[in-house]
Amino acid sequence: MTLVKLLVEGGNMTPGPAVAQQLGPMGINMGQVIKEVNSATVMFKGITVPVHVNVDAKTKKFTIRVLSPPTSELVKKELKVEKGSGARMKQKVGNLAIEQVISIAKAKHDHMLSNNFMATLKSIIGTCMAVGVLIESKDPKEVLEEINQGKYKKEIESQKTDVSIEKRKELDVFFANIQKNQEEVKKAEEAEKAAKEEGKTAAAPAAGSASATNQAKNAGKK
DSSP, X not given: OEEEEEEEEBTOOOOOHHHHHHHGGGTSOHXXXXXXXXXXXXXXXXXXXXXXXXXXXXTOOEEEEEOOOOHHHHHHHHHTOSOOOSSTXXXXXXXXXXXXXXXXXXXXHTTSXXXXXXXXXXXXXXXXXXXXXXXXXXXXXXXXXXXXXXXXXXXXXXXXXXXXXXXXXXXXXXXXXXXXXXXXXXXXXXXXXXXXXXXXXXXXXXXXXXXXXXXXXXXXXX
């Protein structure tokens, strides 16, 4: 068996030069490979996904194995943001519903070492905490505690992934206020920093002038 490693956009693999260069020499039906890869990766649409194609050189038969993208990429895709927070304690980048977290857990579960779905779900919540994402308008740590107390049991057991329009609106309004506060804090910090820099710039000529005056006085004494 020959292993061919590919990086493709989920659900949108195309017969480009890179793919042709890797699969062409194998002598397999490239169109069929593309069709099967797209079918297997459709849930990761919009994300670059690693795919392993094992090819039997004699029979030209192949098998496909889709490797799951990093959890953080799935979280960002769900939020439609390009990057997580570089300062998770000060800056939040999104607000997920528990149903969205469940959806991510379903996408990751078969690719993780978790023994059960709950373990996978808690792992996803841990990632949300690391990249600055709220869940149900709360800190993910608080949501973990609520889950341990039995909250969201119905949603988790049924693996519910649909978010109602009303709930989505509430989450968005809450996060809009968070963003507004974050922006105000950021502007205040930038203004304070600019004021300090301006103070240093103003102090430098004054210090230089005082030094020159002292030198002149010392010269006069001589």
